[in-house]
Structure formats: structure tokens, C-alpha cells
Amino acid sequence: MSSIKIELHENQVKELVEVCRSFNNEAGELINVLHKAQGIFGYLPAEVQEIVARELKVSVAKVYGVVTFYSFFTMVPKGQHPISICMGTACYVRGAEKVLDEFKRKLKVPVGETTPDGKFSLNCLRCVGACGLAPVVMVGDKTYGRVSPDGVKEILAEYA
Amino acid sequence: MSKYKMNILVCGGTGCKSSASDLLAAALRTELAERGLSGEVQVVVTGCFGFCEQGPVVNVLPDNTFYIKVKPEDAVTIVSEHIIKGRKVQNLLYTDPATQTKVDGSGAIDFNKKQLRIALRNCGFIDPEKIEEAIARDGYAALARVLTESSPEEVIGIIKKSGLRGRGGGGFSTGLKWEITSTVEADQKYVVCNADEGDPGAFMDRSILEGDPHTVIEAMAINGYCTGADKGLVYIRAEYPLAIERLKTAINQAREYGLLGKDILGSGFNFDIELRYGAGAFVCGEETALIHSMEGNRGEPTFKPPFPSEEGYLGKPTNVNNVETYANIPPIILKGADWFSSIGTEKSKGTKVFALAGKVNNVGLVEVPMGTTLREVIFEIGGGIKDGKKFKSVQTGGPSGGCLTEKHLDIPIDYDNLIASGSMMGSGGMIVMDEDDCMVSVAKYYLDFTVEESCGKCSPCRIGNKRLHEILDEITKGNGKPDDLDRLRNLSEVIKDTSLCGLGQSSPNPVLSTLEHFHDEYMAHVVDFKCPAGQCRDLMIYTIDAANCVGCTACARVCPVGAIAGERKEVHSIDQTICIKCGACLEKCKFNAVLVS
């Protein structure tokens, strides 16, 4: 996974080190730090986790253990337009699965991955709490309600 | 609010906001400004009204006119017609589905009639970003009273007497929990608000935090006073950006007003609140897992005892309550334990907020007294089943709950009755299903969730739920055997009996309850290899009706695997050994010649 080392930008690393310092480099703040780190880098590559481990004085294995436990954290860069399909129960019984299948077919990527052009990434999430609009799809911060499989094409067209 | 003649309340909950309610509010303000009315009419963006199905929703006060599905372009009409001319905008009013008449007052709408709002009392009425509005509706009055008039023991006594039970799932007595934390001696204690609402289909905690964050802050401070904690932590889902923002704003305002911080209201009591973010793990709703997560670890639950009230965050006594529980505290203090305990059933007092969703006409947040029946909630408040379909089941309690049926509809809802019926209260998700829903698939859906959300620490939950899911999957694919049902039952019982935490101890509930109440449907899958609801793709057989087929070849052309053969203008046929049951032919055929069974 990290056999190919990626290079991190110096100013982003500085910002991350600063974030750790703002949390007093306390190991107990690991999850807060990872949230901020994902905010800075967009994702959590191995190198970022190594810096966090070093700054908070915890093992890299532990950081990786935490990152892989929580679905909010990702080690894969998200697409320019991250697509999330709500798989909450309300959306499920109103056909979210079919909408998801349509996205998979149109984008030709499985859940959790990004299209080769880096434009879209596809993910599921559990209930955004907009059950009245079920099924719900989010693209970036924008919410689409009552999405049908036929509507997938239109949504994607907006970002063409 | 009083300086304005009229108030236009616009719902700013996540549901309505995603239907452009923020643009609507802006449009209303612009329109009012253009008409020179900004000084007389105020636009207030509030928390969730609860009536999400019909969003964006607008309530005009003082005449209490309720508009639904309002678009930004309707702003002009609302201002010119309603505000200026005093004429209600007919096409934005709610239509009573039974009488087909327009209803204008929010109280006259069936959705609101049976509700009693305690936890949600301020949601939809105040601007959550203004502490003055919270204070105008008795915000922080309970805290002030407690700090100046009562000892911690007296307050705990009130909470105990009120009969309030934890609204997050377990239903443990809130007063008793406070008492335990208060009696443990320690140099540092914590109170924690569990706002990691993870049940798919439940969003009451988010709505409270978005619509009335001050009530949670106030209740946590009272909790701190009673237990001897000077530090509060809110563990909140990172997926709730709006709730986080509003809570942060509210905390800052409370600090400015001296309602958080040192020497609150001159009482000598210190209390402050910090936020901790969840990162997408359902199991962190379990309190020991939540605490481990707050400490920067994997959210794996640990065995209780020790309970958090004895050894919690950083090893210190920690009182954990969820958002809705906290929202009940200030009214109990102000109105008294007797008032609260007069509402509800013998063992479940007060109200409960349910997130009503699924195949029901009025999706939304509903707060009703304990003891209200499922029928009242689904058919009166919820307006019945969508598209005139037949009610089949209602799933309560989220992934830990069970599926109830027609025969349970008249049972008064409370903690104990739901458990006796094979389900549970959980955090209050209520998903309605109709005749088109396959109950085997529904059970599989919930297991899919559990398999993904199990922390993996204990073997029955880690492997057992996976096996349950696999067996259910095989059944929906037509590979089931009658003895699979026995295996499902035994495995479910063992997982419940042996799992470490509440997640595994309840995760088989959807399987057990569907096995019990929909046994025939399971049998249809494993004996006849049929899905009565027509949901299980692999169990369907597509054939061509010779009487209707005109030989247009459309189906043969669309078939992705070449399973359909036939000459032009002759009757086609489907080779069942090749057919992958994708349904493309059915969609394509214009002559109703493709049959499914």
C-alpha cells in the first residue's frame, strides 16, 4: 500500500504538525487530529499517518488501526465530486440499492473507489437524516432527494 | 420576537435545507426588504419542524399558517398575498388526504394533532443560533433554579421521581444513573452527551441539536451540577456538520452569557463543554465504545462492570446520556416530576420522539406520549401507507429492533411492550413497510448493516452475524433449505446470548422477529423458491406470454446474455438456463408480453 512513498507538501506538513501541537500532542486527541489531517490532505495516506504517530508518540500501527476502524477516514483520495448514496433504512426501502447499482454501472467503479479520471468517487453512507427525501444522494455538499435510477444520468450530467 | 408583528418561520433542518430552504429564507428577506417590511416581519430560520415529507415547510405566526413544499420563487407570493393582503396562499397549504380539503393551521393537520412535544418543544419555533430566543422560551431557567434553589440530591430526586428513562436505547433510569455517578468519589468526573446517532433512519438527536442546542447545554450543566462534574463532552457524528456548527455557536453564546464557564450565575459552580467527533462507527453508540473512541482509540466496547459511572472517560466516573434524554431534563425541573410522570404508561413516562419513515405518507419526526399505539402513529399521524398499498410491517428500534406486524398495531408503545413483542425502543427509528417489501430481504438488509458495523472484537458478533447474513443471502438467491430456518434460529439465539455488547446482543432481532411473524414468507423462499413480495430477483421467472407477444424483437435485442430467441413477427421465448433475471426485457416490452412469477 505504501510501498510507493508519496511526497507531502512542506506547508501542509507544517500545518499538520501545528494541528498536533494545538492538541498538546496528546495521544488521546488522535481522532480529532485525524479529522483535521483529512481536512488538510483530503485523505490519510500512510505518510500522513506516520507524521501523526510521530507527533502524538503513538505507534504507526495504532494510528492505522484507528483509521481502518472508522468509516469516515479514507486512505484513498476522494474524487473531485464525491458521491454518497444514503443507505439508511428509509432510503433502502425506497429503492436506494437500485440507485446505487445505477451509479456503479454508469461510473464503472465499485463502492469506495474513485473513477480513473479522478472526477467522481462513490461511497455509501448511513442516514443523513433527510429521510423525508428518500432515497437521498449527496454530491459534495449538495443533497439530491427522491432520486430514481433514471435520475442518475441527470445528476452526473450536472458535473460533466 | 415581540418587536415584530409577524414572524415567518422557515425550517432549516437538514431535510428542508437540502430542498433549498436557505434560498427560500433569503428570498423572503429580499422580498420583505423591497416592500419595506423588514422592520415589521421577521424571517426566522428554525430547527426541524418534523414534517420532513412535505418540506421545505414554512409557518407564519401569529396566525399559525402552515405552508408546505415551498420553493424560493414562492417568496414573492407569500409576501404579496399573505403578509400584505392577509390572504392565505391556497396552493401552498396542506391537503388533508382524507377529506381532500385544504388545512391552514398547523394544529389542524393530522400529523401534528396527536403529538405532544416536550423534547422537541423549541424545534421549529426558535432561531437556534440566537440564545435570546431560547431564553425567551424558558431556556436556562431550569439551570438557574437548580443552582440557586436545590441541592444536587434534590435534583436527582426529581429526575428519579419523574421516571425518565434513557432515550438512547437501553431505557435505564436516568435519575439512578445520575445518582450512581454522583456517589462515586473521584477528583474529576465527566458528563458526556451521546450524539453519535447511528441508527439508520433515526434523526431526532440531530434535529434537537440543530433546532434547540441550548436545551442540551443546559441539561448537561444540570447533570454536571448533580454529579459533581465540571467538564462536559459532546460526542457528535462528524456527518452532522450543521448540528456541529449550531452547537458550537450555542456553546460560545452560553459562555458569553456566563451560563458556561467559571462560577455560573454566581453559584460557584464551574462547568464547560467540549466537542468530540465520531468518525462513522455505529458501535460507538455503546457507551464503553464511545468512551474508548473519545480517548483516541478504536471504538471497541469493553465488558461492564465497571460501568462508565464508576470508571469511564480517562478512568474517571462518567455519566453518559443521549441527546433526547437531556432535552427532557429542563422541562422536568420546571414543571415538576409529577407533571412528567402523569404522561405515559406505568413504567415508561413522558414522551418519545420517533423518526417515522419508509412507506408512509407523512415521513418526519413525531413526538408522542408513551402509550400511543403504533396504529395512531402510522395511520393517523403518519397518514397511512403510501400509494394506497397494504401495511405489512413496522420495524422499530433500528438494527437492534424487530419487525412488528398488523397484530401489534394496537399495543401501546413503551419500552417493555416493545421488548415483549420481540422488538425494542432503540433510539426511536420507525420504518414502515408495505406489501412490496420482502421480509427476508429486510432481515438481510439489517444484517448487512450489522456485519459492516460490528467492531469484530467478539467472535459471535464478528463471525456469527456474517454467517446469518450469508444464510439469508442464499435464501434470497433460491439456494435455501428448510433446515436453514433452524440454523438461523439457533445461531441468532447464541449470538444474542454470548455477544459482548448491546450490538451483538440485539443484532439478530430482525432475523428472529421476521422468522416468527413472517414464517410463511421464509417457507415460500426455501420450499417453493418464490418471493411473495417479488423482491428477490433470483427467485423470479421471466416468461413470454404467447398471446401478447408480437415478435417485435425488442426484448431479444435488449437481453444482455442472449437468453431470448425468436424470429421477427413470431412469438419469442426465454431460455431459463441462460436468463440472469435482470428484468431488462420486462422494462422494454411495450405489449405486456413479459410475465414475471
Added chain:
Amino acid sequence: MNKIKITIDNKPIEVDPGTSLLKAADTVGIKIPTLCYLHLEDLNIENKPGGCRICVVEVAGRRNLAPACATQCLDGMIVRTNTMRVLNARKTVMELILSDHPFDCLICAKSGQCDLQKLAQDLGIREIHYKGEQSHYKEDRSPSIIRDMDKCILCRRCEMMCNDFQTVGALSGINRGFMAVVATAFEQDLVKSPCTYCGQCVAVCPTGALTEVDHTNQIIRLLANPKKTVIVQTAPAVRAALGEEFGLEPGTLVTGKLVSALKQLGFDYVFDTDFAADLTIMEEGTELLKRLTNYLNGDKEESLPILTSCCPAWVNFFEEYFPELNDIPSTARSPQQMFGAIAKTYFADKIGVDRKDLVVVSIMPCLAKKYECQRDEFKVDGNPDVDFSLSTRELAALIKQANIDFLTLPDDDFDSPMGESTGAGVIFGTTGGVIEAAVRTAYELYTGKKLEKIGFEELRGMAGIRQATLDFDGLPINIGIAHGLGNARELLESIKAGTCSFHAIEIMACPGGCIGGGGQPLHHGNSQVIVARQKAIYQEDASKPIRKSHENPYIKKLYDEFLGSPLSEKSHHLLHTRYFDRSKTKVIIKKEQE
């Protein structure tokens, strides 16, 4: 303290408050099966995640079953451990665990020693009713340890040892749900992790998920090769544990049988690592005295304490975590490597064999030794000083494969000259032993007086960190001892902080020292096994006619004939080493373009 009264399976029991149901049941002969639970009482090591759910029992009034390991006895509890409900639950959980475990018992390295296999037998599992998808992971081979995580049952013992006891942090639980497993950061191979190869994960693994790299086949082939002269050295801790593999009581010394067996296996010379331990004392003890004298004379360049360096996992640990302290440990090589260096020079010359045709095998209680002998600095033109290091367990396997009835073997003696050793060399096998051996020699060399009492009781025991002040004829010498790398870390932090007042510190990575090494017969959670081995080591020491390294006549001869004196140029070349910065975390940072 008031006793708590409970009944288990209708037997009334009185226990102290805080006692678990598991321990309470044990006191009346009720053995509740466990799998993830581990309690090495004498070493204060406990693993109690309550994760496997094998030990569940029925407690009257409780809604669900309770894990006996984690449930405390409460007054009046009525507990049943063998009802139908319990047995069905236990078997079903076991079937679930087995449903995600490979069925290759017949060829598994752990077969016969596997806790999971034994439990499946005890529970009478004959069929898996819940088959399904199994987990698959890439096999990971390091120089010492093989990880086959398909066999992991998530007992988390390895994770606990690696993190809580050793503070190495190579392992962590990762992922969640069915995908959860114990792994290194980014699921890389162990070689890329901070693993020290101490092997404590292997020592506690209940299944075949963690095993040692097996070199027995190479040894069989070499022994059969007439062109090769194959010699063997055996570490002190081996003789105190090998008997366990043949059913002898823990703590039975089998030195003579061990030598016999090695000769029967066909080794050309059977030597003793204890000889090299005596040599280590000569070098390390002299170094200690030199550094101590410099220090006392006010040499600002000299820093104390001196740290022992014979434990390879410990060396790996400080190279990874404390590279800035690389100049503090003694530069003396470990006894294994001193032996190899002398064997392939002095001894090879003596018998007229080219080093390329001389194969040095070591029998070690240790897995890190496998890595150590592969280090580049211990090779001459690519030819290692020690060719292969076998664990105690591997030796037992070799003996069994060669049809040798170990129990009926006569006692035999080590060969000369590198088989002669003192009691000081023997006690290298236990925590506190190296420093005691060093003190025996350093005292006499420093004071010029004879020790009245050879044994230093104040340095012995099982406490994780121990300290003692010894009187060197008016000069107080502060000695520190740590076993377990977590304890070592504590001492190192105090050195870094400048709050450490020790002159010399002995550090061993494994609990109890080498007797509790990662290559020893499995203790299966019984720490009394390790305590018994320690007793045996001191017993062997007491029975030796010579108990001080500098009195070993063959060591004297070695210096006379070959090395000159301790810390001579030749000694430096052959018997000393240097340390490297091996910290793994290195991030590449891109400079901002203007």
C-alpha cells in the same frame, strides 16, 4: 476482608472480593475452557479482552451468558457452567471460530501444541454447521517469524504482548467486523515494521497464526553432507526447558541428555554457548570497569550507565526507538555471535577447516537470534559467523524426527575447548544473570579481593524492574535490571531525562529473560513454568565447580593463545560491534516550489 459466597455447579465456594468466576471455579476443580484469556501471574501479564466468548457461563438472574474470565464473583451468585444452554452456546461459538479457520491441522506447525485444536477436541466438535466465507491474508515471512493471519482468531494476545508488555507497537487490531485482524501498520511485512523479533507474540499465540521460521530441514541436509563440519552451541536457557517437550516437569535440567542427543544427531562438535557467555563477561566486564574508571576520574566524554547487549531483541529495540542512545550499550557482541566469531577463526584454525566448510549452528531459546545471525556486520565475505539458529522447539522436533528416545538417553559432556563454562555463563539464561555474572568478575578485578559469597540474591527475582546497590569495597555501584521491553523503555526514558543513577543496567527483552524466550517450549499461559526454569538455572550454577567467568581455564587459554587481552585489537575486531539508527518512520517531504 469479607469473603464472598457463591455456588458454581452446585458447589459452594468462598472467595475474596474481586475474584473472577473463572478463578473461583478453578479452586474447586471446575475447569472452564478459555481461549483468548491469558494470565501470567508471576509476571503480571494479563490478556482479558473478553472477546472469544468460549468461557461463557450461566448466572442466575442474568439475561444473557456471562464470560467467566471477566465476570467478578458477587455474593449469592448461582453459576452453572455446563447446562445445555451453555454447552450449545459454547459449541456454536467454537464452530463459528472454526468456520473462519483453515482446516490444515495435519500439516500446521502448531499441530499438537495448538490451543484451538485441543479445545475443538475437548468440546467434541465433529461438524461445522455454519460454513461460509473465510478470511484470507498474505503470508508474511520475516527472518524470525512467520505470520499466517488466516489462522488468527483475534484473541489479541500478540497485540497485548507487543504493545502493553513490550511497547514495541508493531501490531494493532485493524479494520472492523469480519475484516478485523491483528496486523502491522498498512499491513506491511514485519521487516518493515518496528518488530524486534522478540517472539513473544509467537510464545502466546494459541493457534498457528504466529510461528517461527523453521530451519530444521537445512540442518538435516547439512548434517548429511560429508564436506561440512557442523558444530553446535546451545544456550543456557535451553537445558532448563527442552525436557518439557518430552513430557518432563518444567524446571528439569537435561544438560547431559541434550549433549547426547546433539551427538546422536551427528553434530561434529557439541559446544556450549556458556563458554561464549564467560567470554562476554571478560569483554563486557572489562568495558564496564574501563568506563566506570573513566567516569570516576571525571572524564566528561564518558557516559554511564553501561547497558548489556547480549539480547538481540533488545538491541533491535534501542536501534529502532533510541538511536540517540546508541553509544551507551556495551559494544560487546552477544554470546551467540562471540561463539561464532571464535569458532570460525580460532577453532577453525585449530582443526584445520576452512570457514566456508565449517557450519555453526546455535540452539537458542530465542527467535531474534535467527535475525541476529543474519546481520551483515556478523558476516565475513558474506559467510555468517553463525549459519543457523534453531529454537528449543525446533531442536525437539529434530530429535523426534531422528527417532531418538530422549528420556532414555545417557548423560554426556560437552566437547572441549568451547564446551567448558562456569556458573556465571549458565545464569545468562535468566533475568538478572548477566549482570550478576559481570559483577562476580568486575568485583574481583576492581577490588583485587576474592568474593566471600558468590551469589547475589539481591539481583534475582521476577519483578519487572529491579535495582540494587553493591559495595565494591567502599564504592557503591548501582545496578538496574529490567526484563520486558516496556520496562526497558522506562529505564531508557529516565536515562534520556538524566534522572538515572545506575552505573550498569541489564536488559532482557523476554519475560524472565531467555528462559521465557520466544523460542522456548510453549508455556500455555502458565507462568510457573518460567519460574521453575529460573530455579533450574540457579541450581545448575550452584552445582558448577567454577562460578566466575575469569576463572574459566579455557577462556584464559583463549586469551593467551589467540586474543591477547580483553578489549585488545583482536577482541575488538571479533567480539565487539556497533549499532545503527534503524528507526523506520521516515516521511518524504516535498519542498514548496517558489
